[in-house]
Amino acid sequence: MDTMGNTLETMETAGLSRMTKVEIVVEGADSHSVREVFRANGASGFTSLSGVSGLGHGGYHQGRLIFNEQATLELLITVVPEERIESLMAGLRPILESSSGVMFVTETWVSRPEYFE
Amino acid sequence: MINAVETIDSTAPSRTEADRSRVRADAEVAGSVIAKSWPLETFIAVNPLRSLEQERFEEAVRIAGQTLGARGTMSEGWYRKQRETGRIGEEDLRSALRRRLGDVLNSPPLAIGRERFSPEAIFLTDLMVGEEAPAPVRTYLTASERFEPGVFDQMNEESSKWCAAYLGAESAGWPMPGRELGFYSAWRELIGLDRTLPAKARKALTDLPDRPEDALLDAIEKIGVPSHANQDYLRSHVGAMPGWTSLVIRISETDEGIDLVSYLAMRVAIEAALLEAKSVSLPVPYIHPDSHDGWQPAPERGRTVAVLTALGALPGSNQDELSAIDGLLAKLPPRERTQIWQEAYEENYRSSLLHELERPRDETEERPDAQLVCCIDVRSEGLRRKFEESGNYETLGFAGFFGVPIRYQDLAGNSPSDLCPVLIEPKSSVFEEPLQGAEKQSERRLARENSVTSAKDGVHEAESNVIAPFALAEMSGWIKGPVAAARTLATRPFGSIRSRLREKTVPAAPTVIDVERDMPLDERVLFAEVALKTMGLTDNFAKVVILCAHGSTTENNPYASALDCGACGGHRGAPNARAAAAILNREDVRELLVERGLEIPGDTFFVAAEHDTTIDRVEILEPELVPEAIKGDLDRISRDLDAATGKLSLERSRDLPGEQPKGKVSRAEAGVYRRSQDWAEVYPEWGLAGNAAFIIGPREMTAGVDLGRRTFLHSYDPNDDAQGEALETILTAPVVVAQWINCQYYFSTVEPVVFGAGTKVTHNPVGNVGVLSGPDGDLKLGLPWQSLADGDRLVHEPMRLLVVIEAPLDRITTVIERNPSVRDLFDNGWLSLAAREDATSGWMRRERNSEWTPWETR
Numbered sequence: 001m002d003t004m005g006n007t008l009e010t011m012e013t014a015g016l017s018r019m020t021k022v023e024i025v026v027e028g029a030d031s032h033s034v035r036e037v038f039r040a041n042g043a044s045g046f047t048s049l050s051g052v053s054g055l056g057h058g059g060y061h062q063g064r065l066i067f068n069e070q071a072t073l074e075l076l077i078t079v080v081p082e083e084r085i086e087s088l089m090a091g092l093r094p095i096l097e098s099s100s101g102v103m104f105v106t107e108t109w110v111s112r113p114e115y116f117e
Numbered sequence: 118m119i120n121a122v123e124t125i126d127s128t129a130p131s132r133t134e135a136d137r138s139r140v141r142a143d144a145e146v147a148g149s150v151i152a153k154s155w156p157l158e159t160f161i162a163v164n165p166l167r168s169l170e171q172e173r174f175e176e177a178v179r180i181a182g183q184t185l186g187a188r189g190t191m192s193e194g195w196y197r198k199q200r201e202t203g204r205i206g207e208e209d210l211r212s213a214l215r216r217r218l219g220d221v222l223n224s225p226p227l228a229i230g231r232e233r234f235s236p237e238a239i240f241l242t243d244l245m246v247g248e249e250a251p252a253p254v255r256t257y258l259t260a261s262e263r264f265e266p267g268v269f270d271q272m273n274e275e276s277s278k279w280c281a282a283y284l285g286a287e288s289a290g291w292p293m294p295g296r297e298l299g300f301y302s303a304w305r306e307l308i309g310l311d312r313t314l315p316a317k318a319r320k321a322l323t324d325l326p327d328r329p330e331d332a333l334l335d336a337i338e339k340i341g342v343p344s345h346a347n348q349d350y351l352r353s354h355v356g357a358m359p360g361w362t363s364l365v366i367r368i369s370e371t372d373e374g375i376d377l378v379s380y381l382a383m384r385v386a387i388e389a390a391l392l393e394a395k396s397v398s399l400p401v402p403y404i405h406p407d408s409h410d411g412w413q414p415a416p417e418r419g420r421t422v423a424v425l426t427a428l429g430a431l432p433g434s435n436q437d438e439l440s441a442i443d444g445l446l447a448k449l450p451p452r453e454r455t456q457i458w459q460e461a462y463e464e465n466y467r468s469s470l471l472h473e474l475e476r477p478r479d480e481t482e483e484r485p486d487a488q489l490v491c492c493i494d495v496r497s498e499g500l501r502r503k504f505e506e507s508g509n510y511e512t513l514g515f516a517g518f519f520g521v522p523i524r525y526q527d528l529a530g531n532s533p534s535d536l537c538p539v540l541i542e543p544k545s546s547v548f549e550e551p552l553q554g555a556e557k558q559s560e561r562r563l564a565r566e567n568s569v570t571s572a573k574d575g576v577h578e579a580e581s582n583v584i585a586p587f588a589l590a591e592m593s594g595w596i597k598g599p600v601a602a603a604r605t606l607a608t609r610p611f612g613s614i615r616s617r618l619r620e621k622t623v624p625a626a627p628t629v630i631d632v633e634r635d636m637p638l639d640e641r642v643l644f645a646e647v648a649l650k651t652m653g654l655t656d657n658f659a660k661v662v663i664l665c666a667h668g669s670t671t672e673n674n675p676y677a678s679a680l681d682c683g684a685c686g687g688h689r690g691a692p693n694a695r696a697a698a699a700i701l702n703r704e705d706v707r708e709l710l711v712e713r714g715l716e717i718p719g720d721t722f723f724v725a726a727e728h729d730t731t732i733d734r735v736e737i738l739e740p741e742l743v744p745e746a747i748k749g750d751l752d753r754i755s756r757d758l759d760a761a762t763g764k765l766s767l768e769r770s771r772d773l774p775g776e777q778p779k780g781k782v783s784r785a786e787a788g789v790y791r792r793s794q795d796w797a798e799v800y801p802e803w804g805l806a807g808n809a810a811f812i813i814g815p816r817e818m819t820a821g822v823d824l825g826r827r828t829f830l831h832s833y834d835p836n837d838d839a840q841g842e843a844l845e846t847i848l849t850a851p852v853v854v855a856q857w858i859n860c861q862y863y864f865s866t867v868e869p870v871v872f873g874a875g876t877k878v879t880h881n882p883v884g885n886v887g888v889l890s891g892p893d894g895d896l897k898l899g900l901p902w903q904s905l906a907d908g909d910r911l912v913h914e915p916m917r918l919l920v921v922i923e924a925p926l927d928r929i930t931t932v933i934e935r936n937p938s939v940r941d942l943f944d945n946g947w948l949s950l951a952a953r954e955d956a957t958s959g960w961m962r963r964e965r966n967s968e969w970t971p972w973e974t975r
Binding site: 032037040088089090 | 139143376938
């Protein structure tokens with residue numbers, strides 16, 4: 001059995017279910033649009049972390065600002081079943097093409113899949 | 118120019134969730150050409166092109182021209198008049214040309230016959246005589262706009278009608294039937310009854326699918342738009358009615374059942390149905406938006422001939438010489454000349470302002486008798502200047518929410534208000550409570566206030582109802598008629614009588630602001646620390662420190678909140694001043710501030726006050742809380758404030774239409790009071806008209822200089838901010854809010870039709886969400902003409918904001934570089950920056966490539 005197969009078996013033995021995790025970093029001003037795409041595509045929830053800092057193609061981004069939540073970066077994370085990914089990407093891609101931001105999509109494993117259906 | 122034409126197979130496929138998701142995103146991106154706008158009741162100044170701030174200003178303006186048909190500058194003819202009057206000088210033009218064309222101007226002079234002309238002379242002449250470019254026209258056009266303009270007009274009327282019914286009617290007491298279903302479903306339920314539409318169109322619209330995404334996709338395909346062009350096509354609909362679109366974008370954030378997809382689905386579905394009903398054969402060929410609006414400037418040779426004619430050199434020229442000048446002029450396309458003019462126009466004001474700030478200054482460290490902390494709002498500059506002239510007083514500038522973002526609950530239990538810049542959301546609530554011992558008074562006040570409110574609500578409801586207004590007029594006309602006559606003919610006495618009547622009906626009851634119930638101590642200490650350190654008030658505290666909020670009193674003014682405090686979310690700022698004073702006067706807060714290096718003397722007391730900017734009165738808000746020890750001081754300070762505000766009324770009256778330019782103080786005070794009470798007054802005050810610069814530094818930089826109420830003033834002590842944290846707070850928040858305000862004034866002035874609200878005379882309020890000009894059409898964006906100009910005379914000079922900072926240049930650069938959204942504003946020309954290391958250094962200009970160059974002031 002190949003490595004992927006091993007991983008699958010191990011995770012399933014551990015009672016975990018495979019899901020897809022989407023992480024997006026966008027400016028606070030664009031975070032509402034991203035959350036709307038999550039909601040419209042049936043994501044049952046999301047996590048957001050505002051005021052994240054980092055270095056990207058646009059240079060260094062300062063973290064938390066005292067009186068401006070829109071200019072700082074926000075990290076939004078959601079987990080969805082694989083079948084929702086196509087529509088989720090269809091909604092997110094145009095938004096990312098028209099604004100600055102990065103997106104990471106990875107396989108993830110959850111113990112209570114019903115929370116994410 | 119021939120546009121690319123495309124035809125598609127219109128067989129509709131079944132919809133997938135991905136299709137729907139994509140069209141939602143396409144609608145979102147299409148809408149980004151216009152910024153969201155807030156309903157009128159909480160009018161927030163915004164840059165209408167805010168979504169394009171990552172673009173260079175010139176590019177954003179070009180996009181606005183294509184999509185909205187909007188100008189981004191004044192016309193060239195207007196600038197030429199400014200040149201003739203001297204408002205733009207030759208040096209200003211030279212400076213603007215040098216910055217735009219750089220080395221092009223260093224090329225050798227060009228020979229024409231026996232004469233030689235420098236490139237600069239040729240461009241300067243072209244600026245004066247070149248053929249003027251027309252205003253831009255939209256090139257993003259809807260199908261009906263191209264093929265059946267009557268349908269386009271009807272679609273716009275329908276859009277306005279249904280948006281007004283959904284968004285405006287509820288606040289007018291008559292909600293749209295089925296509103297609870299959401300906009301799209303409610304509209305679809307009712308559209309079959311709309312007899313203004315042909316029966317065939319009604320039938321088609323009644324049969325629309327349940328989901329707005331499907332309806333939108335069906336309509337787009339039926340019209341013949343290829344899927345890869347959806348964003349462009351939807352943008353053409355956005356550009357057709359940017360006012361309603363921008364409100365829908367904002368409202369969609371508040372879960373009101375309307376969003377861009379449902380709005381656009383309604384529009385495009387109506388368009389498709391009406392085109393079919395008009396027997397237009399669908400699909401129509403799809404024509405891609407053109408990148409040019411069709412205006413073809415005269416060939417370069419014509420431009421060259423015009424220049425040489427003006428220089429008197431044409432007769433001696435030969436073909437080679439003419440070609441050389443053609444090539445030179447091609448470096449500056451005619452459409453871009455207005456950008457040079459605009460920069461020259463700004464240069465004139467800026468150089469003069471910086472020159473004013475170069476004079477020697479007084480830096481005494483004597484303890485002032487009082488410190489007055491005002492909002493950074495440009496109107497505060499006049500108050501501060503007049504107050505400082507009246508005694509040993511120091512004034513400071515800080516955003517008018519005083520660093521305390523709050524959700525405010527008043528004593529009467531009205532809906533809470535968020536009193537802070539819209540860049541943040543308040544995390545804590547504060548509550549107005551009866552002062553200890555005044556509970557009974559408060560109960561009486563509340564009971565009376567409720568009675569008055571109920572009566573007012575009853576009348577308002579009757580006025581808003583379908584039938585009741587007739588009966589109401591019969592029953593109340595005998596009293597309302599004379600009252601209306603009194604309000605019109607005897608404005609001032611009527612206002613005084615009404616005030617006295619209100620005092621008798623609703624007796625005053627002292628209250629306090631409870632800041633402790635919901636705001637933890639460490640948060641209060643943090644707010645206090647940030648406020649004091651950011652404004653540089655860290656030592657030499659006076660015994661009396663007045664935190665002076667501001668608000669405006671006007672009658673019958675849908676734009677009233679535009680005159681209130683922008684830093685308080687378009688509300689009056691009194692609760693913030695009271696909350697901040699309550700925090701700063703507490704012993705527990707002061708003890709913890711000492712640990713953070715801030716020692717407020719035991720005899721210092723913070724007093725909350727509010728400046729009414731329409732009538733120039735400063736009211737001390739909580740006299741009951743003032744300790745005996747400073748009552749005498751405060752009485753004297755109040756008298757000086759009264760004198761200062763009287764002089765301010767006189768100064769302001771010079772600019773107000775119909776006032777005496779050289780009257781007496783008492784007459785000026787009476788005049789501004791009348792304006793505040795007059796329900797027919799279209800010029801209650803000038804608000805922030807004239808705003809042009811944002812100065813960050815100690816007051817010594819500007820004290821004693823008459824800045825003409827045109828500058829935002831933020832106090833800042835560079836010596837207390839080695840890490841640049843305070844400067845970062847100022848540049849990322851107050852400067853951003855000021856830039857929104859500035860851009861709103863700018864674009865409302867240069868493009869009053871698209872970005873402004875037009876004349877107040879034809880305003881027709883839609884509930885409390887906005888105004889139409891007349892019975893229908895697009896919701897108006899921006900400011901009314903009477904906030905910007907007196908007839909043809911511009912009171913607001915359209916200039917982008919200049920930020921002026923006194924601080925080490927390295928620190929400024931570091932702060933800008935680590936905040937890309939601020940960097941964009943400077944690099945892309947939305948803001949300009951002048952800075953100097955200290956009081957003895959020369960002014961430096963931050964160029965768009967982030968280099969510093971000396972600024973030649975004059």
